[in-house]
Amino acid sequence: MVRTVAGGLLGGFALYVINFLFWRTPLSAIAYHRAGEGASANLQAALAQALTQTGTGVYVVPDPASAQGTILYGKGPIATIFYNNSGFPVTDSSALIGGLILALAAGTVIAFALRFTAADFGSRARTAILFSLAAVLWLDIGQAVANHAPWGYILYLAFSDFLALAAAGLIAARLMESHIAAPVDNGTLH
Helix, strand or coil: CHHHHHHHHHHHHHHHHHHHHHHCCHHHHHCCCCCCHHHHHHHHHHHHHHHCCCCCEEEEECCCCCHHHHHHHHHCCCEEEEECCCCCCCCCHHHHHHHHHHHHHHHHHHHHHHHHHCCCHHHHHHHHHHHHHHHHHHHHHHHHHHHCCCHHHHHHHHHHHHHHHHHHHHHHHHHHCCCCCCCCCCCCCC
16 A cells, blocks of 8 residues: 555656646747737737636637627637636746646556556556556547647647656556565475
8 A cells, every 4th residue: 555655646746747847848839839929919908808707717719609600610710718817927836836736646546546457567557558548549639639629739738648647657556566576386395
């Protein structure tokens, strides 16, 4: 049990570090397109003017819930907007702390799942890698397939998620290994 918890916490820390490297360093520029300063200011002003009354949320623009919206949606351009009507620091310490806590919890869940489903390192490692792959296929790549999300961003997200989840699982699987050698049966001597 102690090895499982330790493996989960260390795996969760690895999950956090890999996520940090991909998304909180200049490396994240690979995933994003940039609007110029003028375009950013214009878009921010338009968002503040159009979405202030409804507030923080996720918006599909144009909204295809009406006949006119469906026509506009079909013509494009379209956007899915993750909107927050209040600002926060670019490097938000509360998000970093919350992210660490979440990563440690996720790593611990991964470790317990591996402990209950597989008996040895090889089985746990295969399980960790396959479930990591399944998770990114469904949760990340599925966004590009079902919602026409931009492939560049999605592939970067999927790659970072796969590495982080697989690392968490492999670390947990390795730390759960017992170093007690199994007795060797050399036959019965008479």
